[in-house]
Amino acid sequence: MPLYEQYLEINLASDLQIELKLSLTNKLNSTQLQKIQAQVQFLYDRICEISATEFLRIIPNLLFCRFKWLDSIDITVKPLLLEYNHNIICQRSIIEYETQPFGTVDILFENEKFGIYLLNIKAGESIPTHMHLQMEEHELVLDEGLMFNGENIEPGSSFDWPKGMVHGYDNLSALPATILCIDRPKFIPEDEIIVNHTNPLESVAPANINYYQGISVT
Template sequence: MTFHPLDANGRPLDEIALEGMQVCCIVGVYRAERHTPQPLRLDVSLYLDTRDAANRGGLKATVDYARLSGELRFLLENASFRLLEAAADALCRYILAPPTPDLHRAQVQAVTLRLAKPEALSGGTVAALAVHRRADEYRYAVEEKSFGRVDVIYEDGGAGIYRLRLKPGGAIATHEHREMEESELVLGSGLWLQGAPVAAGTGFRWPKGFPHRYDNPSAHEQTVLCVDRPAFLPHDEIEVPLPEGGLTRPEGVTYYPPGASEGAHG
């Protein structure tokens, strides 16, 4: 199937491709697949107008593919999708969502995404799915919160993907979860986690009952990408007092390669 999306003036959009990304993750419906990570191959084509980037330079007019690849890897490693179809839809919804200011990238107008499970079948057969989506196909719920707002990127019975957008001076109070499994990736470069600065591109998995909080002391909105399994349960956002010994952090995982930071040029 040929996919050649056009801009509002009828001109073909430019294509940025991420090819051959390999992620080891939980994806599938069978018992063995639900407990054992397997390799997944991801190929993505992003469609947008890159003329401004070519003429002016800088990533705000295009896409920082180093950062985006880390964000997609984080989602695949933490959402534990049951179906390739669900994984593809969730990733497309994330890619095509209007970018937050701290992402410093242009709006992607359309996407082609292919997922393949090279070891799911015997005899050398590869199970794969390819989808084509446009930004105008999607709508995103927005929830106003005391700390700012939440963008609901994707939800199904098994997982939810959210952008937590902390306004300047905003804070997500110390809280814990007792039912949900939660993973978070820091997107903004001005956030504090557990009372100390945290680098953009750092991901965390929060054990159940582990108190955590975010603060935004900066003058700009800062974003956290959040995966909850199952999808967010309001009654499981339990505010708790500070522990006697203070807040600690689990070991973080770096999802952005060196140099993939605010103001970098590709």
């Protein structure tokens, strides 16, 4: 199939710009391009100390997982206060993933400071209500159909979960739903502490809630 080329420029901050050249078998529409921008902005907002080199690893993995018809990415990270840019051309490759009872987890990036993951929740499945005592989490809901504590969650909603804060998700829709998740430090399996409850949890709310406008239901 013929490949199309599309370009996207993302201004993350006054001193940081990212340029993407995407080669794909199907063109992305304006909404899909806005979603890319929102996801990259979320990553930068939550881990602003991220380096250009780390961005060059994270963004291709994220986009290859989200867009199966994406063939390659030419990505340039421009720290505008420096004299040089960082550039790499990435071909589609296999992204490491884990199988969980609720679905799968794509491992986009891990180091000792943080881990970045896509939590893919199958239709009718749930991430059980849980908390962490060693990790804090930042999560961006990418798809419709998810609920938290009995309430619908709009795509584009982001949550900051401090240590000890109870949270979990139910996918009551007929389609899979994905959450972009940042763990600080990287995910610690033994720190996934299940909290059993039968009634809605009172006074449970994330420390911070934001909405990323580019992510919406199409």
